[in-house]
Amino acid sequence: MDSVLEFLEFIEQPGHQTVRELLDRVLLKARQMTGAEAGSIFIVRKSGKQDWLVANSIQNDRIKLSKADFRIPIVPTSIAGYVASTGETVLIDDLYAIPKNVPFDFDQSFDKATGYRSRSMLTFPLTNFQQKVIGVVQLINRHSGRKKEPVAFNDKQADLILPFNHIVGRVIERADMLEQINKRNIDLRVKNRTLRQQQLQIEELNKDTESAFMVSIRLLARAAEVHDEDTGNHIIRCNEYAYLMAKKVGMPEVFCKEIHYSAQLHDIGKMSVNSAILTKRGRLDEDERFEMNQHTTYGHQILERSDRLQMAAEIARSHHEQWNGSGYPDGLKGEQIPISARILAVAESMTRCARSAPTNRPSATKRRTKFSPWETTAWTRRRISSRGCLKSLRPITKNSTRSASVWKISAYRPALSGIVFRKSKCGLAGRQWDAGRLGFGAAVEAQQGKRLVFQT
Template identity: 50%
Template sequence: MALEFIEFIEQRPHTVLALMKRVLSRCRELTQSQAGTIFIVRKVGRNRVLEAMSLQNDLIRITQKSFSIPINKQSIAGYVAETGEVVFIDDTNQLPPDAPYTFNRKFDEDTGFNTRSIMAFPIRNFEGQVIGVVQLINAQSEPGKVSTFEREFAQVIQPVNNIVGRAIERADHTEKLQAKNAQLRRRNRELRAEREQVELLRAETESALMTTVDLLAKAAELHDDVTGKHVNRVGQYSATMAEFLGMSADFINEIRYCATLHDVGKMSVDQAILHKPGRLTDDEFKEMQNHTLYGFQILQDVERLKMAADIALSHHEKWVGGGYPNGIAGENIPLSARIVAFADIYDALRSVRPYKRGFTHEESIDIMLNGDDRLDPSKHFDPQLLDVFRNHNGIFGKIYESLADENVFQGN
């Protein structure tokens, strides 16, 4: 019989609950008992309690799902859990006079069931600790005829007891691990969601920044009364130039939007000076040049626009010096500003302006590389940039054409 029990346990069901239900059913089958309860020992805070895992009764329908009782000697199951003894009660009306436990009749009174004989025994783990209690009620010598529990059943239970205990403990452990894993997976999901949220916010911030840059550049452009896409093209030429120079992806990306703000300071220049048709006085010319300083002031405090501030300040400096506002030269001029200076002039040559027609790509390259009466490329540009332009100027022509002004004012 012990072997049979072991085989039964070895076909391990998956959950503690299922396992305990099977243990209880099996014990009831072997003793022909009418009812039974199986408890597991649980820790609740600092106390240990018996939690009913399964209630079975062949005569009445059990509606109660689960309940806990304290581990002490006052109840029969509590007594078994506390002492580890097997308890046999042949008649609940005649408990041994020295028994510390009492039989609680509430269940019988509530349901009309009649509890007569009881056998309650502990389930132990390998270390001998009590981890559960099986309480069997009303053994039957034949169906419907209640008898006492045979004492030898205790002997049957003994050897399989801790195998059952170990199986229950292992299943319980697995369930706790699974719960822990589920909790970890849930936490992972939450973390992933949080990361996505942060990434989304970052993307939103990035997109807000780009929108701001775009609006600012367009506002400046409108103020300057240039109809079209000059600033966008300068951004593209500059990014392309940076690419040919082997700059990092971050630099390329940054110069693409920062370059569009090169003339943002023109918003602070008096409209009357900005649009004066004739020659400017010296003071007016000086104020016009101040757009570099104004631009720097507008942009300098924004961390993400540091490059834009450099560009706004220094895009009118010349390689050999003599530009404005600071007259710095060579590598003292930030590379970003040297690139934009180059791109800005190429685009100015291509574009129609109130005082000039738009030159063709070939005419513009010729002026950029060989100069004319107003421009000396060897003085004006970083020679490294001129080299890049000499070898790759076709792409500049393509950028101009792909982003050509829609509403070009043809004339004078």
């Protein structure tokens, strides 16, 4: 019992020793207790379907050894493999005279390569709590007294060493498990870091893809407006007005975001209309008007193939429908008209209005026939200044009240088309922004109040 305690004290001394350090200490102590001049410890490791004995510690007082980095399969034809597969302890007096009636033999390649002469050997298993072999210890060439030549191991050494092979096995298994867990934790941390980096890369790629998508549809929309004198500003205003109106009527955020880029494509079908008709000055005859009106169905046909442009397709088809059913191409009436198309119709009309002379703006009667009641309310609350710009717009909601805390929209100087959005409660009305200095679509939050400035 004393020897067991001594052994355990010896191997447990250092604090956070690695498995390899622990095995080195175990082997050293086992050699000291038995008088072995050399030895090695193997740990069982699984690799694929095969179990292996992996050398973790090798020591030899006679020759200098390199680091243990070899393994042998667990098969009974080798001594260590036999002990690992059977759990038996094997004592061999002379490794070069192993009887033929045992399944294992001694591999002399190490001796031949180093000139060392292995003679006697004690090989025993290390087992865990479940008595499963987790490793094998080989002690080689026992020295006793003053004899120069190695002598055989006997039952005395086996009895000395075997009582604590279970304890050692458990200590080793615990240390091994901790090391494996730490290694896995490190691997997991590395994988998590790699995963985060990949997620960031994917986000960047998604941003690039999204950006490319937006640029593509902006260019597409501009291509459709190539005959328009407003050179693209019209479609940008449509986007901004449609988005704002969708927000104000309480549409879901997903809808608002979608209409924010879909609105500009409403006239995409004009790309399929004869340019002579598009650029003709004066009234169109009946055939020309028919062809012009076809831009709604052409636009729908172009856009409906894309999953992301379903709303755009819907708007393209229905943005010339009228509340009273007198529109085209389907003669939809009232709420049969998709709300996206109704919002766009108002936004588009406001956009045209903002850049046209006051006399060209739709009359109250026309607004009533063209738009839904709440849309008309939006119009009646809008006052157009004598300079031809939007002055203010109350919230466009079915249940809006005068006392509601709402956003006002005011605009000034159509040439710059700067629009200042501000909360009516903050009482900071009247301040004008030099929107001309701001980039397209720029949104700038002011220091005072919450003003958002858009250049359209």
